[in-house]
Amino acid sequence: MKDCTRNCVDRCHRTAGGVCDLLWVVGLFLAAELVIWAISLSLRLVSVPFFASIIGMLAVFALTTGCHFFNKRVESFYNTWLKHKINFINTHMAVGFPIPLVMLDQSEMLDATHIGYVIANFLITNVVSWTGTFVVGFFALHGYAILHDKWEARSQTPPSKRPWIAPPPVINLSFIGDDSISNDLHIPSPRTPSLLVTGYTPATSVFDLAAPLSELTATTSKSPSLRKERRTTAHKILEQYPSLLAMFFLLVIGVPVAAATGEVRILDGCAVWFSWITTVRMQRLFKKSSVCAKRPRLKNTIATVMNSVLLTTLLLTAYIRSRAVASPLYDLSQVQQLFSRGNPLYAVWTASVLHEPIISNTRAYFGAGDAALAFLEVGIVVWGFKLFECRKQLWSVAGVFTVTVSIGIAAANVFLSVGSAHLIGLDGSEALSFAARSVTLALAKPAVEAVGGNLAVNAAVVVSNGILGQLIYPFVLDRMVARTDSTEEEDDRSLNGPDDPLTIATGIAIGINGAAMGVAYLYGTRSRAAPYAAVAMTVFGVMTVVFTTVEPFKGVVLSLSGT
Template identity: 45%
Template sequence: MAISTIWRKRWLDSLLLVVDLLWLVIIYLASELAIWGLSRALAMAGLEFFASILGMLLVFSSMTVAGRLCRSYDKFYNEQIRSNVINFINAHLGVGFAIPIVMMNRNDGLDGGQIARILGTFVLTNVVSWTAVFLLPLLVLTGIRTLQSWAAWHSPAFPRQPNQATVALCYGIRSSRLGSDSWPTSPETDESLYPSQPTSLETEPAGTRSRESPTWNVFAANCPSLLALCGIFALGLPVALGTKDERLLDGLVMLFIWITAVRLQRAFRDSSLLRFTTQVKGVLATLANPVLATTLLMVAYTRGKAAAIRGRSLSQVLATFSSGTPLYALWTSSITRIPISGNPSGWFGAGDAALSLLECGILTWGFKLYECRSQLFTLAGVLTVVFSVAAAAGNVFLSVMVGRAIGLDGPKALAFAARCTTLALARPAIHSVGGNAMVNATLVVGNGILGQLMYPFVLDKLGVRPAPRSESDRGVSSSETLVEMENSAQPSRDKMEEILWQEDDGQGDGALTVAAGVAIGVNGAAMGVSYLYETKSRAAPYAALSMTIFGVMTVVFTTVDPFKSFVMRVASS
């Protein structure tokens, strides 16, 4: 390849990267503006904290209607938005999960006895919650599936023509041939459930760079980390020393740590190191979790910064890093000229920027729900809502009871009322009942990190794996299988049961997949949903739906009487 052609390709790749970054900025600003507008609309009822969740549901609804009215909308979304931006945001919103742990101050420390009781409550509630929330959907859906299979087999009409609408509704089988009343799924939407090629915002596979020089390949693969590292010394430090404003420095350090952690984990996972012992390699790759690495290194950075700068306490360093004020609240304050309680100067630090990306990511999950809408418009989707409401009630009331029984005082026991609710909703829930916010933040992030360490092993053992690429590649859908059955004169019972009971093979979502999604959405919250989407798991949409309903109902049970009064009585007993 000629040198001019190589450099032309490099410039083109760089230009495409800039375009993708512009799309990212547009999506981020549009999401934040939407959250701001929704927060103003909800302010009259004092429900501003629901803005990101409501935004996710509105995005999902509007995208579904648009896709229904305009068939070409799917193609535009998949080519211009999904692969380049939405997946990128989902892959990197995890940087916000580290902030609550980083913001912990030694003044918030607990003695040994309190820590032991909190750990005991944490372990007990997790064991009970994970087990119950997984087994309940599994048993109910398995029972329904058994009854439907029995009824279908014994129906007089079964040998002639199976009821396609019933099959699709009860078992989540995706079909675009069930009639005008069904929700069609385009090939592009089906494709979104399967592993896709890396986008221009990600590292290209080695095979596509075979004609490039090794030096350029290394530079291209590590360009984001190198740019962040150079930015620390070229921009961050000079600005901090010259203006005493350390936000740019903090942001570049956090960006460098996060991107490097993500790259190292991916590189190790794809490398030939320890290939002879896949189990050990899997354990090490899981322990190299970017959220965990970013949390530990940012804790070390802030503590080291406080120790290195004379006259600066850790509290001052943390206050510079994050004020804990959402971006929409700062915009509202600047327009209304009403100072924010606890942050009258309207400070917005690097940690606040990371949390705003998390809010943006939750809203953009509406796009991910749209991609998997055919899974949600089923009986499994409806039951996911029911299971999530039941899980929220059980968690709010029973977790507080367990905490009190183990010996926690009222505020610390109340922290468990929202022990696994997403951060945006946990704050108002805990504030309403007077729980310990620091303990709650630790529980939320601790649950998320623990889940991310366990998902690769547990999901693999359960058999809940990403949807196979081969099914999409050969263009075979479950609707075609059903049509083949319909055209067959005498479909066999084995063939019918194979379709009804199929699990995670592209033909439908079984009880195991739905149960795993509900359990992860309830207990793993945003970190769990992010992991499932990143790994292209078919359990992801159920996890996103259960996380949303569980979080909303947790706030309801902790802010609305008579539920609020009952929880507070339990904590004071």
Template identity: 55%
Template structure:
């Protein structure tokens, strides 16, 4: 007795229901490889398997409501917003302590700035004009947006407290004393430096977090030992040291030549470092901190506006997780029907992976690391560029040597002599 042939029932490929299942299965491709998921298993074509997978997907989608998904996605934004009224405002009203309120407001502003840039970057706005969208995304930098909004917040708070309260509000927000100075004084029982106070506000906390950025990029360097412990890495170090010396001394000399006052000319000595490294450099030589901060931020923003165009011109590609399009915008690689990424790297990129990066990639990394500092390095890591390790190394060496040339003798004396000409 023969077994009758098994009847296979398959749904039309243009079914909207099957398309939704395939899209859900594609989105969870990585999770499906590591274990079982409630969605459709790849390669199954029987009606029983499809119906079972459909039931599981419907149950899975029913359990998670859209409101819950929104709350999870915007959890940081919602938590920071409600903390202003549930924590910050009551503490300020009862205990007359504004630091908690300032911290909650700054947390909310930062969450709004990050979410705003992220949503705009992934939205369909100006999708047909990427050369316009990229500058807009760059201008929406969270650091810049937070700075502008917190400036408005402190001015508005001073107006609410009455005339003549701006200086008091700014001092409560940030006294200018770094956290390491307070810790050093507390552990060694030594008095604080002249002009420093023990007050530690929300702005000081933000600066302390910002100062940790140089350490974060140091950890990223550990991932790129092959590129850095090579002749290219040595060349990067030598060029960065030379560039730091030239920038510190020649920029100050040029500023004085063009008629700038001594503090403003000294502000150019650390124009291409991070804010964390520029602050001690300016404190050591008496440079204008406001002018220096404006130079550092504007330098990074202008750099990000030009990086896509410049990297495209010299042929520096994005990494293996993305491909660089002709318009300078990095896009994800295409996926096949199984949800597996296709390798779109050209032969030059494959040669770089096997035998090292080319001279254009190394030069681009050094240039962006020296001039763009943290914002330039973050852009290269975001686009998975092979120039990112060299940029991180150049930024670190350049920044450290800038501090050395502005704080250590005899370099500091020579710099002040040039500025006082």
């Protein structure tokens, strides 16, 4: 009896904790959106409100770093109260990535010839950009590290003891010291191969993964094997409660409300929730299962193909098409408009408060797809906290080098990608869509609009870049970049240790070419390359907008496209 009472109390505590965590996440979401809105209102004066999420990320990083400078207990407060919620938002921000592909319709499709040209330029620019970015970053950093070690050897080491070959180089010349950070933690070798997939596996959370009931229920009786088997089956079913709950709301609330009132946002929201959380759990459960355990390479491949973004894109595309077929009142384009208008939440708020209607959305409609995109914007803002965790890596020569390389690669990407598209056979708007071929969605749209590019082609290229990267990362990252062994309950102080040129160059390459999807993947896998990727993505995106909107760069881009 006492054990049953204790179990009930434990379950109540877990439930109450889950509700509190949910309220924290909702509060962080609203706070981040309010920050984005406030910044966007300020940026309206210079007509660049689309920078709001990026500036919000930098503001959060600056604020937390400044507070920590004056009071070291800020880090303890962050680790205790905020970190798990930030990790949850960062993990699930990828729910917004499928939306641009889901919104493509027949009227925006190109003919077979132009699709072939787009695919050809997509492959060429990816090969050149990934290879070039990594090679430039790695060899420049490696050369600097060798020269630095030689200089130190000459100044501190007797001539007879100078090595002919420099030791394995690390970049750790911090501009700002931080005595509160310990660098003596052991980090696994960045080149340790791993046969099993260690891909994008979202962190365990009360919102998407039930705690095993075996931890909640004491074995008070001598239960036979049959009862144990039944309990295990029940546990497996109950652990799928996020998907079951989404389906329940979809059928019990979403469908009746849509049928009675024509209001489909609840139905669409449940469909997004069900598609995303189900694909996330499918991939996770497959990785943990014993299926193909004796063939790790095959399991690695299958788990990688079960990419959450890719599968969610397919499920939502099928859902939207099915709704269009089943509805006699709406065609496909109208169903898509009810799903998403493509306007950020801050623009909808501004239009409602200032009574300045959006030209393409006079009713300030905000659909389920727009909510998913808003979660993506919030995810970018909370990256400021992740940068705070890795601040020592950024306030270093490696951080400055990341910024410098990103600016140079941004210029090369804008001009060469457009020129390459024109040479292959694409003209005008299709060629200009490659000007922002790997920029995060928040900045790609204004960059392409400024030069008159095809937004549909650009959205397809950007999201395809991210999906392609997530399919490749599990096969190469464990052989190149180290991950921390710290658990979520620890401070992750090892993230502030020195990194070698291979880790830094990999982070730069992923941040520039994989954009937000690549950065989210690195943070999801707790990679040491993540902060460099976030900085590279930010600088690369901002400079891409500059090169496509500011003269004389804009004129050069237009001339390269043949317009």
